[in-house]
Amino acid sequence: MGEIKTHYRTCNLCEAMCGIEITYQNKTVIAIKGDKKDVLSEGHICPKATALTDLYNDKDRLKTPIKKTTNGWISISWEEAYNEVASQLKRIQKQYGKNAIGSYRGNPTVHNIGLMLFGAPFIQSLGSNQVYTATSVDQLPHHFASLMMFGHYLMLPIPDIDRTDFMLIMGGNPAVSNGSIMTAPDFSNRLKSIKKRGGQVIVIDPRFTETAKIANQHHYIKPGTDALLLLAIIHVIFKENLATSGNLKNHINGWDTIKELVKKYPPEKIANIVGVDKEDIKQLAINFGQAKTAVCYGRLGLSTQEFGGVCQWLVNVLNCITGNLDSIGGALFTLPAIDIVGFSKKTGKTGSFNKIQTNVHNLPEFTGEFPVSALADEILTPGENQIKAMVTIAGNPVLSTPNGKQLEKAFESLEFMVAIDIYLNETTKHANIILPTATGLETPVYDLVFHQFAIKNTTKYSDTLFEKNKEQRHDWEILKDLTSCLSGKENPLNLEQTLDYMLQFSSYSTPKLSVEELKKHPHGIDYGYLKPQLPERLFTEDKKVELANSLFIADLDRLNDKLELWKTNITSTYPFILIGRRHLRSNNSWMHNSKRLVKGKNRCTLLIHPKDADYLKFIDGQTVSISSDVGHVKLAIEISDSIMTGVVSIPHGWGHNRKGTNLTVAKEVAGVSINDLTNPKNVDCLTGNADFSSTKVRIEKV
Numbered sequence: 001m002g003e004i005k006t007h008y009r010t011c012n013l014c015e016a017m018c019g020i021e022i023t024y025q026n027k028t029v030i031a032i033k034g035d036k037k038d039v040l041s042e043g044h045i046c047p048k049a050t051a052l053t054d055l056y057n058d059k060d061r062l063k064t065p066i067k068k069t070t071n072g073w074i075s076i077s078w079e080e081a082y083n084e085v086a087s088q089l090k091r092i093q094k095q096y097g098k099n100a101i102g103s104y105r106g107n108p109t110v111h112n113i114g115l116m117l118f119g120a121p122f123i124q125s126l127g128s129n130q131v132y133t134a135t136s137v138d139q140l141p142h143h144f145a146s147l148m149m150f151g152h153y154l155m156l157p158i159p160d161i162d163r164t165d166f167m168l169i170m171g172g173n174p175a176v177s178n179g180s181i182m183t184a185p186d187f188s189n190r191l192k193s194i195k196k197r198g199g200q201v202i203v204i205d206p207r208f209t210e211t212a213k214i215a216n217q218h219h220y221i222k223p224g225t226d227a228l229l230l231l232a233i234i235h236v237i238f239k240e241n242l243a244t245s246g247n248l249k250n251h252i253n254g255w256d257t258i259k260e261l262v263k264k265y266p267p268e269k270i271a272n273i274v275g276v277d278k279e280d281i282k283q284l285a286i287n288f289g290q291a292k293t294a295v296c297y298g299r300l301g302l303s304t305q306e307f308g309g310v311c312q313w314l315v316n317v318l319n320c321i322t323g324n325l326d327s328i329g330g331a332l333f334t335l336p337a338i339d340i341v342g343f344s345k346k347t348g349k350t351g352s353f354n355k356i357q358t359n360v361h362n363l364p365e366f367t368g369e370f371p372v373s374a375l376a377d378e379i380l381t382p383g384e385n386q387i388k389a390m391v392t393i394a395g396n397p398v399l400s401t402p403n404g405k406q407l408e409k410a411f412e413s414l415e416f417m418v419a420i421d422i423y424l425n426e427t428t429k430h431a432n433i434i435l436p437t438a439t440g441l442e443t444p445v446y447d448l449v450f451h452q453f454a455i456k457n458t459t460k461y462s463d464t465l466f467e468k469n470k471e472q473r474h475d476w477e478i479l480k481d482l483t484s485c486l487s488g489k490e491n492p493l494n495l496e497q498t499l500d501y502m503l504q505f506s507s508y509s510t511p512k513l514s515v516e517e518l519k520k521h522p523h524g525i526d527y528g529y530l531k532p533q534l535p536e537r538l539f540t541e542d543k544k545v546e547l548a549n550s551l552f553i554a555d556l557d558r559l560n561d562k563l564e565l566w567k568t569n570i571t572s573t574y575p576f577i578l579i580g581r582r583h584l585r586s587n588n589s590w591m592h593n594s595k596r597l598v599k600g601k602n603r604c605t606l607l608i609h610p611k612d613a614d615y616l617k618f619i620d621g622q623t624v625s626i627s628s629d630v631g632h633v634k635l636a637i638e639i640s641d642s643i644m645t646g647v648v649s650i651p652h653g654w655g656h657n658r659k660g661t662n663l664t665v666a667k668e669v670a671g672v673s674i675n676d677l678t679n680p681k682n683v684d685c686l687t688g689n690a691d692f693s694s695t696k697v698r699i700e701k702v
């Protein structure tokens with residue numbers, strides 16, 4: 001028996017970057033606990049951290065390349081796999097042109113230093129403009145607003161949760177998601193602390209969420225109407241003379257334009273549409289404006305809606321016109337050790353919009369990628385630049401993007417597909433070859449992305465715990481090898497060397513950073529809370545915050561048209577609005593193969609309000625049929641007054657009942673995929689982001 005040892009690292013499963021303490025013996029984990037000395041999380045963890053063990057031990061996890069044959073999947077050597085992938089991709093590009101290869105990168109990409117550093121060069125080596133990622137079913141509107149207002153798509157303002165007096169949360173449920181575009185481990189206690197210091201937390205959500213439960217106040221809102229609510233709040237703030245430019249006085253363009261345009265949105269005009277009482281809106285705005293410091297935080301539910309771009313713009317506007325942008329207790333910009341915002345100053349990659357459009361639906365490019373809602377039709381529609389081969393990397397778009405059934409058909413029609421992934425799942429089963437990667441405890445962790453979005457400037461590197469087996473490859477090794485096969489150019493640097501190179505340019509000089517140095521600080525290095533950085537940090541030409549970019553102003557016409565439509569109460573064949581929800585023990589689509597996470601009560605249910613259930617004569621637990629304009633599913637209902645009437649909810653990331661996957665545990669708790677009901681035609685026309693909040697469904701007895 002070996003000695004019992006302790007290892008410290010960052011949990012890379014969600015954005016919270018919790019420090020964990022792992023006791024282990026040989027290659028067996030004994031326990032995973034919160035690392036009390038971690039400079040950011042100070043001991044907090046959630047139940048998912050312990051599932052890192054399950055991931056490590058998962059018998060279904062792939063270790064060597066596999067190839068689809070008429071007799072099923074067979075194991076092949078890495079050399080054979082690389083040769084086949086490179087020759088197929090080259091053949092297809094030769095025959096159909098560069099853009100015949102599409103790529104999709106999923107969420108774990110941003111949690112994985114190997115994929116972050118070696119993914120972009122690989123995509124570049126493909127030389128195709130058919131680039132897709134999970135960004136466009138998620139946070140694209142945040143980037144869009146930042147590019148248009150601050151001149152850089154990665155300059156996302158982060159709420160100063162630990163020092164604010166007032167936090168307005170719209171379309172986010174951080175008590176469960178552990179926070180997003182706001183790395184703040186132990187979010188719930190940070191929220192409770194706001195209340196303890198006499199401040200207020202207000203939640204706007206169509207569901208009385210776990211976050212709403214710990215807030216001072218919650219208001220239901222009709223999904224998709226948040227832009228109107230934000231306009232009305234800003235209206236009241238100007239009307240009550242509560243607007244102030246704070247420290248940014250001489251650094252804002254468009255102040256008067258905003259002041260003028262919000263005149264059209266008094267609370268009484270929009271209250272009935274959004275479903276929030278006009279007096280409540282007024283009071284909320286006044287409280288926000290009068291608070292010593294305040295911050296509005298709008299997350300996924302605000303982004304994945306018809307006016308996601310306008311919403312994220314207005315969130316920034318609200319923070320700005322109350323003097324809370326770039327201000328302590330408001331929303332601030334980070335300065336991480338490896339500052340990818342600063343880095344792109346050197347490379348000129350600050351973001352781009354609408355340089356090209358997709359072939360079939362004319363959706364706009366954003367910073368080198370297209371909206372994933374366009375993907376299936378780009379594969380299925382003949383014509384120039386049609387996608388004939390796909391590369392998916394750490395993504396499961398069959399379950400995570402609109403109309404998964406159509407995407408399955410699209411993938412089946414391809415001439416070739418390769419997936420770089422750890423499982424044979426709903427997406428990768430369509431590939432000809434799967435290149436599996438080492439993951440979790442077998443890899444080092446350095447958060448390139450989430451340090452950039454954290455409430456404090458800290459830095460931390462975690463070493464590999466268990467060396468991968470000889471036959472396994474790291475994500476970065478696979479990408480590096482494939483890049484050199486495709487481009488003929490050898491990259492001399494490995495992962496650690498690349499990271500070392502970047503650390504040389506650290507924003508902080510003591511200690512002088514390197515991987516070696518970081519290894520001496522297993523709990524991380526703390527550089528303290530965020531500081532105001534404007535106007536110097538701005539990337540706009542005149543170094544001013546662009547409050548009233550014409551793209552947003554123009555999009556208000558679309559909102560005004562919709563407002564008229566919302567006023568008329570048309571009866572629909574699909575009377576319910578369908579929204580999603582997350583669960584603490586779930587992580588998008590790919591952690592349902594951990595027994596300890598999925599055990600217990602069935603979680604993939606249709607949440608429905610008692611009044612709606614009564615009207616339809618449904619009883620709790622009954623299986624019903626749910627249909628939308630693109631598909632239908634059958635699911636048990638869960639009656640709960642936590643959801644507003646007229647709205648129902650299904651969690652996303654389920655639907656493991658598809659044939660041909662190898663997910664032993666997940667199959668037993670399959671559930672259904674909400675994205676068999678969502679329609680890729682529902683997009684935010686401004687940004688191209690998926691609009692999930694417009695999904696309408698009909699519910700019937702089976």
Ligand SMILES: Nc1nc2c(c(=O)[nH]1)N[C@H]1C(S)=C(S)[C@@H](COP(=O)(O)OP(=O)(O)OC[C@H]3O[C@@H](n4cnc5c(=O)[nH]c(N)nc54)[C@H](O)[C@@H]3O)O[C@H]1N2
Nearest residue numbers: 106107138394395396397400420421439580588589590652
């Ligand atoms: N209706 C609806 N749809 C949604 C959402 C919603 O709220 N409602 N949420 C959206 C959001 S926010 C997101 S981010 C997307 C997520 O969408 P995706 O990123 O497409 O989906 P994931 O479920 O995160 O799948 C991750 C994949 O990465 C693999 N993987 C895990 N670890 C590794 C690794 O270390 N290396 C490699 N190579 N692969 C790995 C997993 O096996 C899995 O196949 O879904 C979106 N879809």
Ligand SMILES: Nc1nc2c(c(=O)[nH]1)N[C@H]1C(S)=C(S)[C@@H](COP(=O)(O)OP(=O)(O)OC[C@H]3O[C@@H](n4cnc5c(=O)[nH]c(N)nc54)[C@H](O)[C@@H]3O)O[C@H]1N2
Nearest residue numbers: 171172173177180223224299300301582583584586587588
């Ligand atoms: N446990 C767990 N944690 C996760 C994940 C997970 O799958 N499980 N996924 C991770 C990922 S990839 C992400 S991006 C983050 C997302 O983190 P969050 O942004 O916190 O995401 P959700 O929990 O989906 O919360 C979105 C909220 O928006 C509400 N909503 C829906 N439509 C509307 C609307 O039109 N208006 C308003 N105001 N609200 C609306 C929903 O009811 C829901 O409460 O979570 C991350 N963390």
Ligand code: SF4
Nearest residue numbers: 011014018046048049
């Ligand atoms: S909150 Fe996120 S980072 Fe922290 S332990 Fe849970 S999954 Fe890991």
Ligand SMILES: [Mo]
Nearest residue numbers: 107134138139
């Ligand atoms: Mo996400």
